[in-house]
Amino acid sequence: MERSVTSRRPRRICVAGVGAIGGAITGLLMEAGHAVHVVARGARRAQLAATGLAVRSGTRTIHARPLLGEPADLGVQDVLFVAVKAQALPEFLPRLMPMIGPGTIVVPAVNGLPWWYFQKEGGRFDGSSVETVDPGGVLMRLLPAGNIAGCVVYITAQMQADGAVDIIGAPRLILGRPDGQRDLVIADLAATLSDAGIGTSISTAIRADLWTKMALNLATNPLSVMSGATLHALFHRPDLLESVRAVLREAEALAGLYGVRPSMSLDAMVERGRAAGPFETSMLQDFRRGAPLELGAIADALFALADRMGFAMPAARAIVGQARGLATAR
Ligand SMILES: NC(=O)C1=CN([C@@H]2O[C@H](COP(=O)(O)OP(=O)(O)OC[C@H]3O[C@@H](n4cnc5c(N)ncnc54)[C@H](OP(=O)(O)O)[C@@H]3O)[C@@H](O)[C@H]2O)C=CC1
Ligand SMILES: CC(C)(CO)C(=O)C(=O)O
Known part of the structure; x- marks a missing residue:
């Protein structure tokens, strides 16, 4: 029926x-x-x-x-x-x-x-x-x-x-x-x-949408912990924006190695970020309240994919390393 x-x-x-x-x-x-x-x-x-x-x-x-x-x-x-x-x-x-x-x-x-x-x-x-x-x-x-x-x-x-x-x-x-x-x-x-x-x-094509969000999270969440900056600041302070762009480029290239073009271009991701308000990422909120950081899924899993392909991701790894160091020292 x-x-x-x-x-x-x-x-x-x-x-x-x-x-x-x-x-x-x-x-x-x-x-x-x-x-x-x-x-x-x-x-x-x-x-x-x-x-x-x-x-x-x-x-x-x-x-x-x-x-x-x-x-x-x-x-x-x-x-x-x-x-x-x-x-x-x-x-x-x-x-x-x-x-x-x-x-x-x-x-x-x-x-x-x-x-x-x-x-x-x-x-x-x-x-x-x-x-x-x-x-x-x-x-x-x-x-x-x-x-x-x-x-x-x-x-x-x-x-x-x-x-x-x-x-x-x-x-x-x-x-x-x-x-x-x-x-x-x-x-x-x-x-x-x-x-x-x-x-x-x-x-x-949910993986194309996932890669957009995974790229954004990799580029913003650990950097927000490292800098204490809001999303708005991450996309407006020139020094931070440069780091955001560097990580987005690495994530976009990694997605390409897995045959996926993220649903948004890098410039569109930055445009989207620039519209964000003075909001603290979920990872910065966790950092401030002493909770574990979600680095396994947001960062380490992508590094594992990069390792499978012999791809370096130096910008992302440096920022994640610093965020992890700060979390350990809390
Ligand atoms: N907040 C945001 O703006 C955004 C968050 N996200 C993502 O959404 C997901 C959820 O995040 P968010 O809601 O912020 O996280 P929260 O930490 O605010 O909420 C998670 C909730 O799950 C509960 N929980 C964890 N383990 C258990 C369990 N074993 N049994 C019952 N309850 C449990 C926690 O309880 P307890 O306090 O006891 O641990 C807590 O209440 C994350 O992956 C995050 O990155 C995505 C976009 C934006
Ligand atoms: C997009 C962003 C950075 C903010 O909603 C997020 O997903 C988070 O805070 O984890």
Whole structure:
């Protein structure tokens, strides 16, 4: 029987990891009328249970009461957003398996090289895993490509000390299947998100979109730690902009070695960066609060790809080395 468009819209939605990005997605979906389950832990879980979720976007504040649960109790979901720092995935994703059935679409809202990058990639490294993001290839074996919607996060958000999440600017996501197919499930998810105010497009070449974001993150996040600069300053101070450009050039060349042209030209990436406000990157926020830096997925994984090709990346390696040194000395 033909299902109506509305009936295909996801009904069981879960967000695992309710920090800045998970909180933003949860708040906006709940404001649009969706019941959202969340998986949280520790102090964040206690705070959500006690006072709920506050999300500020533009001039409005959304107050929501997401339904807290454990993966084993929540059951199989239609959509599962996973919004943690990349280094949490090897421990976290296996614990989420009770929520993943054959039809579940898993959306990793995570920066850096995704663990599934070489799933259905079709090149000479097809099927290989990258140790820095997926030790032992465990994640690669855990989830078939058919369950995954690759995701590029263009949401700028910050969680405050009281747990409230501030969204800066217009939230946007790009979704795309690892095999490039455009199917009804992903189309309905994109429509659901767009209706909730998260402008979502579907890419049939998600790796090209990923490389744009991976290049931007490699060029800005470690440099923001090294310099203490906001995104605005990174793209406006001539000395910093020169470093940003040098790293973008290296990332663009690396993408080329893997047969991908990033979805944006280098100049377009810089243009985009120049429009950014005085926002601290997620890595600078982590640095300031003494949290681990997400360098494994954002930097080391790309260096691992560079090593496979004998490609040097000196500008990026120097900045990442300094950022890591500062983090160690905190
Ligand atoms: N913030 C931003 O503006 C942007 C962030 N991103 C990317 O989005 C991803 C998520 O970032 P962001 O939301 O900022 O990160 P946060 O650190 O703000 O949030 C991560 C959340 O996940 C929770 N978490 C981690 N491990 C577990 C676990 N095992 N069980 C339950 N909860 C867990 C953390 O809890 P706890 O506090 O207990 O560790 C925290 O609440 C990252 O890859 C980031 O780079 C991308 C674009 C912009
Ligand atoms: C694009 C940028 C730098 C800001 O949203 C980001 O992805 C981050 O802070 O990690």
